[in-house]
Amino acid sequence: MFDYQVVSEKNSLSRQGTEFTNECIRVNKVYDWVLLNTDEIKNIAIPAASLTVLQPLIDAGNVLRVVGKLTPADVTTKIVSIVRKTVIINEKEIEIGCAQILITANLTVEVYNNTTGSTIPVVTFPVTFQMLERVGLCFPQPFTSNNITTNVLSANAVALSDVPIDGNFIFEISICQDVYVETEVKLEVQGKFCEPRDNTLDCGTGSLSLACNKPTFPPQCPDIFPSS
Known part of the structure; x- marks a missing residue:
């Protein structure tokens, strides 16, 4: 068992470096960022086995309801x-x-x-379809498709027909994605080191705490790099 020194007051260590200095950091720079919404009407072919079940219900006067389930996890994108x-x-x-x-x-x-x-649905079937979308982006040399990232934010499918039309259900498909162009860069900025705050919010954890040393970082060599 370890013995810890318990203190009743939190450390009040001074901030490491209170003046702003020139710092060189490595970050991803975003050259362009576009919110892209794709809407398209799609004819979704109904499998023959499902039509065999649905047609007698329609002929008997039953009212059907068609639901399309589509989430961002069901959608993939690729720069072609x-x-x-x-x-x-x-x-x-x-x-x-x-x-x-x-x-x-x-x-x-x-x-x-x-x-x-x-x-309980009377029929359920999966279907895979594809759509093409175009977007204009800030794209300086020597960028390639590896500098483009796409992220599907939302996806929705709404049935526009509750009965088969020429063997199809008609859906309105809406897919929202953000597309951004980025690359890694090194930037010289004015900054100073930051530090974590003390645990001052009362969540009923007790009044005693361990003595914690706040993290420190080695100093920069301003006469060597970065110099300006």
Whole structure:
């Protein structure tokens, strides 16, 4: 068993370095960031086995309800091509990249019988479909597709028909993603080291605490690097 020295007051160590100094840091710089919404009407083919179940229900006058289940986890994106071009913005030539994004979505279709009110779908089937989207991005040389990141934020599928139309259900698909261009850079900034605060919020943990030494960092060599 270890013996700890318990103190009744928290340490009041002074901050390490109170003056701002020139510091060189390594960070990812964002060159462009776009919120991209893709809306498309899709005809979703109904499998023959599901049609065999649904058609007799429709012929008997049952009212159906079609539900599409689609979440961000069901969607993947991939940059398939980038075409460089130069555009004029504010009388300046800007090099951009026209990126084509392939969206692949795995949709689950469920059909319920509203006439009976059953909460169990009469048919369920998965379907995979793809969409193409284009976006113009700030894209200086020598950037490649590795400098582009996509992140699906939301995905939704709304049925526009509750009965088959030429063997299809019609869905409105909406997928929102953010697309950003970034690369690692080294920046010289004015800054100073920060430190954690004391545990001063009362959450019923008691009045005693251990003596903790706040972390310190080795000093920079300002006469060597960075120099300005």
